Amino acid sequence: MVPVAPSRGRLRPLGLDQVRITGGFWAGRRHINATATLDHCHDWMERVGWTGNFRAAVEGRIERDRGGREFADSDVYKLLEAMAWAGGHSAAPALVETIAAAQEPDGYLNTAYGRPGQRPRYSDLEWGHELYCYGHLIQAGVAQARAGGEGELTKVARRAADHVCATFGPDGIEGICGHPQIETALVELARLTGEQRYLDQAALFVDRRGHGTLADIEFGRAYYQDDIPVREATVLRGHAVRALYLAAGAVDVAVETGDESLLAAVVRQWEATVARRTYLTGGMGAHHRDESFGEDFVLPPDRAYSETCAGVASVMLSWRLLLATGDPRFADQAERTLFNVVATSPSADGCSFFYTNTLHRRSPGTVPPADAESPRAESSLRAPWFEVSCCPTNVARTLALLPAYLATTDDDGIQLHQYADAEISADGIALRLRTDYPVDGQVTVRIDRTPDHPWTLSLRVPAWTEGAPARLVSPDGARRTVAPGTAALTRRFRPGDEIRLELPMAPRWIAPDPRIDAVRGTVAVQRGPVVYCAESVDLPDGHETDALRVDPSTRPVDGPDATVIAPGALVTPDGRTEPPWPYGPLDRPRPPAAAAAGLVLVPYHSWANRGPSTMRVWLPTGGR
Amino acid sequence: MVPVAPSRGRLRPLGLDQVRITGGFWAGRRHINATATLDHCHDWMERVGWTGNFRAAVEGRIERDRGGREFADSDVYKLLEAMAWAGGHSAAPALVETIAAAQEPDGYLNTAYGRPGQRPRYSDLEWGHELYCYGHLIQAGVAQARAGGEGELTKVARRAADHVCATFGPDGIEGICGHPQIETALVELARLTGEQRYLDQAALFVDRRGHGTLADIEFGRAYYQDDIPVREATVLRGHAVRALYLAAGAVDVAVETGDESLLAAVVRQWEATVARRTYLTGGMGAHHRDESFGEDFVLPPDRAYSETCAGVASVMLSWRLLLATGDPRFADQAERTLFNVVATSPSADGCSFFYTNTLHRRSPGTVPPADAESPRAESSLRAPWFEVSCCPTNVARTLALLPAYLATTDDDGIQLHQYADAEISADGIALRLRTDYPVDGQVTVRIDRTPDHPWTLSLRVPAWTEGAPARLVSPDGARRTVAPGTAALTRRFRPGDEIRLELPMAPRWIAPDPRIDAVRGTVAVQRGPVVYCAESVDLPDGHETDALRVDPSTRPVDGPDATVIAPGALVTPDGRTEPPWPYGPLDRPRPPAAAAAGLVLVPYHSWANRGPSTMRVWLPTGGR
Structure with missing residues (x-):
């Protein structure tokens, strides 16, 4: 039951049968995940037709009846992976049966392509996500085998992987997928089965990328990391989830092949990305336009995209680097991201999700519909489902396998990484x-x-x-x-x-590097690994989170119910007497500030569970 | 020769035959526009097939040969408008002849729709831009009539307008265009011809918008202002160019129909937009994703979209509001935008352009290809052409008609607005x-x-x-x-x-409203109406614009050649010893700062004329 099982590396992972979380923060999250989120995801996929796509394919009505985007299959697979790590689910066997029935004789399996009335197989490697979907299928098959013995899903996954090797091998299509993901999965399948050719295929996919075989799109080839070979890149760039999945796959390949230079390349990229392109929460990806990393130090809190799936992918990458190197900084990054991105996405009841995880919400927005898909980054509240609903199942599988992230062994003993x-x-x-x-x-x-x-x-x-x-x-x-x-x-x-x-848990002010222009003149509060925020529902009537000021010469202190109180916090009245033009001489008078009794801060991961609100992590200091 | 000719309003505009710019800043820009930019645009449109589309339509080969995006026709019209205001151009008569030949018997004219093998007319009001293209056609026809007497293009425009009134009138399609623009043009045509029905049609388009007749797209209906009726909106929102063109059209309708409440609604929106959603340069539109306004005070300098065409549209709106009300704050806004957005877009030689006008460029980027279309916001250098190349002709027509913005008359005398x-x-x-x-x-x-x-x-x-x-x-x-x-x-x-x-021209520090989070702790320099910036080509070797610090207790002073020197400016070495994680305790040591002799600042509109560079308008002050 080892989720990631390298055959070598500095540290050896433990299986889910070796680590049991018995209480506390993650036990609560995992309980909700197992008892609410898995059902929630399954119900929604039934409702929006994603599971039904496989039935429609079998019954010859897929052209007419297909629901969801081109990558909808992948979320069914991710749900099955989550169910496997969670110890099984009553809906899984029927799902697996349907999926197996939809697989074509040569191993091809995708409900969006290749059948009458659909576009041909592999006719759109840039956006088609066929190999991406296989990746999640294979990962689910691996999870099933490790969690409960090799079953039908694992066989489906092997047939699909064999088809991929035959189709995209050295003598096949010289292509790669617009969305990396299959790389990690093929390596895991090689680890599971001992079959070298799956590893070879993963290595081939890693090496092929970066040479411009995919089309040059509006976002540029950096969007799918086809601009620079993995070995030559110095920082993660482009679409954040794609970049992180690819880096994780490259680590897997490097570890299994003993390729030290490939591993070193990914470590370099990770270092530059963490030092210059990561939010305080561990969130990655600043741009809404293409869900991508920004340039160095472009980390606007109010336009933080910080996609939930990028958080999941970042933890996957950090975990692999930790196993490969034993360096605790990778566990630090995983902890930060788990508490402040992965734990932030799901609501307290486990039935709604943030797709993006902004660090500053300026308007409360509207309440997302309970019975319809939502836009990705519209409301201050979590939504039950999205047209692109990759985050719920990604969170679900991460919470399900989380115990595996706690500890490792090596020849000298045991290492504790998460507490x-x-x-x-x-x-x-x-x-x-x-x-x-x-x-x-x-x-x-x-x-x-x-x-x-x-x-x-x-x-x-x-x-x-x-x-x-x-x-x-x-x-x-x-x-x-x-x-x-x-x-x-x-x-x-x-x-x-x-x-x-x-561990010293007193809440503390955190200051940003002065090169992060977007948060100059602000501080944040962190308590242990947990980032805090000010939420409008905690402010006196008539005050806005956007008009807060704090005085960093004071000290934040613990408040009741896991809150933090920032004494000496100042609240300015909002700008009802605002100037007609918001720029002026240095000596232009400012609106007066009024002392407030104390500003209540709550853990960032808990925000937006009390109705629509505004929120900010970075708090302006008293000066300009 | 009056570019915008309301029949009533507080002030009366002057024609291009009544105002002559004889020297100085704008004379130079207008000379380059007339002698270089018009030819440049014409050559590119020939090369990329936009002018050829009309020939291809006439010759029955448009399905195969059409070049450019669905709105390519509009840029040919904008070029003809620019040529008309500039006093004519040798290429214009042949262009007009080709366009006239492509018009269909019922007045329909668009090279992207309605012919065999093309999509049907008006089958995609959301994105098809057919009415938008008519708007620019009609505006060009009006310009030709006012500049040189009614010619063939004006007749084509009238036939098109008649077709629009017949097709989209009270008994026709109850639709609007995804891109407002035809509203101003129809009012101008009504002013030119005295035909009430063109005004009625414009009023109908204004009133129809905001009721959700267009589809709800990923960006939401606010993208094309179909979320809230014009009369009820409180601020400009959605796609900036669309919002500004619509507002300008609403002012035109309000003035001609004496609709004070409609005018007041636009004034309110303008006030809120200028006070909360506008860059120091006058630039509007913060988001790259959908070229839209951000929320109040979301004005990141390094992700400023500030589209050139939004600057043009903002000047159009301000001019109309000035004529309607006589309030000088509209001329203030026009001046700011003309010097810092419109004048920034074209290069010194008038043959390359900024599509977007960021206030902070962090990496020099690559040199745009001289012979190919460029992405919209990729390089620190202007590009000769874009796939969406709306800005070159929009700048060209604005510079051509600019003398009309200088002065007006009323019953009491003459008003000077621009100097x-x-x-x-x-x-x-x-x-x-x-x-x-x-x-x-x-x-x-x-x-x-x-x-x-x-x-x-x-x-x-x-x-x-x-x-x-x-x-x-x-x-x-x-x-x-x-x-x-x-x-x-x-x-x-x-x-x-x-x-x-x-007028006091000493350079001065400008401080932003503290609610603009993205520029907290910085100052800018303005000298008169001109915003200044630091450009990397002026820094000593080894220094970066991103590591500058200035001391606002000093005073910037005039330097040679229109530069400004900020004495006491500090330059920190860049972060070669940077921490692995860019957030830490307040007392974490900072890299040392070194005094520099003086920081050279150049007018923002002149930047990026000396090779790839980095640049910033907002300069961090000494503190954190």
Whole structure:
């Protein structure tokens, strides 16, 4: 039950049978995912015809009856993957049966192409998403095999993969898909089956990209990363989800083939992207126009696209890089993105979603319809479904496999990367983690079972502890400060030993790099890994989030119910006496500011659960 | 030769035969326009097949041979309009002949629709642009009639307008065009011909809009202003050019029908748009995705779309509002937009153009191809042509008719709205304006001819003199301070009388409204109406525009060759030691700043004439 299973690399992943999340933040999210979100997605796909497409294809009425966009099949597959990692779902067997019936004798499977009245197979590699859909099919088949033994879906996936290898192999079409995704899936299938040709095909797809075989579209070939070969690129660019899926696939290929230079290329791109093209939340992709990264430091909070799926893809990439290198900065990035992007998308009830995750919402917008698809970035509220509804199933599969992200092993012992109330067992070691993280910063690790020889317990000390030291308490009671990175304890542990990590959870002002022009003169509040925001529903009547000012010489403090209070926050009246032209001499008078008792901030991931509202993460400081 | 000729309103426009620009900034621009830009546009349209479309239609090969987008016809018409206002062009007669030949017997004329193998007429009102194209055809026909007497093009335009009235009249298709534009043109044709039905049709189009007759597209119906009736809207929204053309048409209808409430509605929208949705340059439209306005105060400089055509349309709207109301703030807005958007688009040689006018360019980009169409917003350099090449001809027609924007008359006398070295004659009065504005702030008005009774000379005192008073010197030598708005002198003038307006031209820091989040903590420099910018070609080697800091406690001063020097400007080294994560505690150390001798700033309209460069208008101040 290992979601990502490299055959080599610095760290070894654990399976979902080895890690159990037993309480706290993620347990709650995972419970809602399993009991509400999976059904919600299935119901919607039935309603909008995406599951029905497979039946329509079998029954010869697909030309007339097909519903959804060209990539609708992929979301059915992602749902099946989520169901597999979640331990199964009653709807899965029938779905798999329908899908299997729709597969053509040569392994081709796509409800949008190739049948009478439809466009021919592979006639539109730029936008057709056929290989992308296979990728999700194959990934679902792999998940089914790992979670419950190889079943029908895995066979369908293998037939599809064989068809892809035959059609796009060295002697086939010299093409790639406009949307990378199949690369990771083919590598996983190779890992599952031991079949070299799936890996070879993935490597071929990675190497083919960047040479301009896809058409030059309005957004440029960078949109689908066909502008520069993966090995030569210095930063992620173009459509964020495409870029991140491709990078994840390149890591998979690099790891399996021992290609150090390819791995190093992706690490370089990741470093530049994280240092210059990532939001405080971990969100990636600034542009609405083409859902793409912006240039370096172009990170407008109010036009943040920060697509949910880019968050999912970023976690996938970070996880792969962590396994390959063991470097805790990749786990830092995954944590940031999990708490502030992936956890932000679904509503508290798990039945509506943010497609995009803006850091500043200026108008409350309208309430999305409960029974119709919504535009992608229209309202301040989450919507139950979108015409392009890739995020619900992407969140669902991520939450389902999340326990696998907590820990790894290597020849020296166990590494803890993410903190949750959990039980972990591997290599003759059993650990009990007790914590209310991220509400509380104390993580206790009890050794329940241990071999009789020395081994190393490694704990990630989050990068966000910069300037506010964390401490580690050894079984013998020794307490020491630990710097951001990795804290390791090597010894002959005994059952009952307890190790305690104490993380500093006081809320803190965060300042942006001055090169991020869009947030100059503002600060944000972070509490542990969790980014906070001001939401209009918490303001006194007549005040707007856009007229807030805070004083960073004060300190934010913990408030009730996981809120943070920024004392000394100032609220200015809104501009009813505004000037007719909003630019003027430096000495033009400003509207007066009034002191407020204290500004309530809430975790960013929790916003917009109390009706339409405005919101901002970056809070202007007192000056201009 | 009056470009916009309302039959009533507060002020009366002058014709191009009554105002002559004799020197200075606009004389140079107009000379290049007449001697280079018109030929350039004509050559490109021949090359890319837009003029050839009419020939292909006549010869029955349009299905196979048509070039350009669905609205390509409109640019041929805009070029003919520009040629008419410019006093004619040798290529015009043949063009008109071809166009006339392509008109169908019932008056329909469009090379993209209705012929064998093409889509049916009016089958796509949302995107088809057929009525939009008529609008430009009619406007060109009006221009030809006013500039040189009614010729063949005017007849073609009347036949087309008659066809539109028959097809879209009260008993016809209850539709509107996805792109407003025909409204102003029909009113002008009614003014030219005295035919009421053209005005009625324009009024019908204005009233029909906003009721959702067009389809609800991905961008929403606000994109083409079909979300809210014109009379009820409170701010301009959606696609900027569409919104501005529609508003201009609504003003035309309101003026001709005496509809005060419609006029008041547009004035309200203009006020809100200028106060909250306009760039310092006068540029409008912040979003790349749909070329639309953003929400209030969403004005990111580095993602400014600020389409050239929106600048042209904004000047058209301001001019109409000025004529209707006499309020000088509309002339202020026109001046700002003319100097900082319209004048920015064309290169110094008049043969390449900015489609969009960003206020912050972070990467120099590549050199656009000299012989191929360019993407709309890719390079730091102007491109010779675009697939959607609406801006070159829009700039050309604006420069050609620009003298008409300088002055008006009313029953009391003459009003001067824009300043240039010029000769003006109207109502028995002849004026000689001598000035090197905007390089120099002194404008001398000599009375060369005057009636023998008292009349009033009104001079606009620009809004940009806020905080730096202007002075007016009467013929008797009396010198007084004049506040922003209008300065009027009423007397019995004598030939030889001289009036002098002294405008304060010292460069000044401009601060943005604190609600414009994207430019918090920055200042800009304006010198008179001209916005300045820092361009990388003026920086010492190794420095980037993105690492500039200025100290607003110093004063910018005039430099050589129309430059401004910001003494005390600081230049920080770029971030070669940048942190791996660009957010951190408030006390995280910053890279050191080094004092620089002085930062050279150039007029924004002149940037990117010296090779690829980076640029910024808003300059970060010393703090964070």
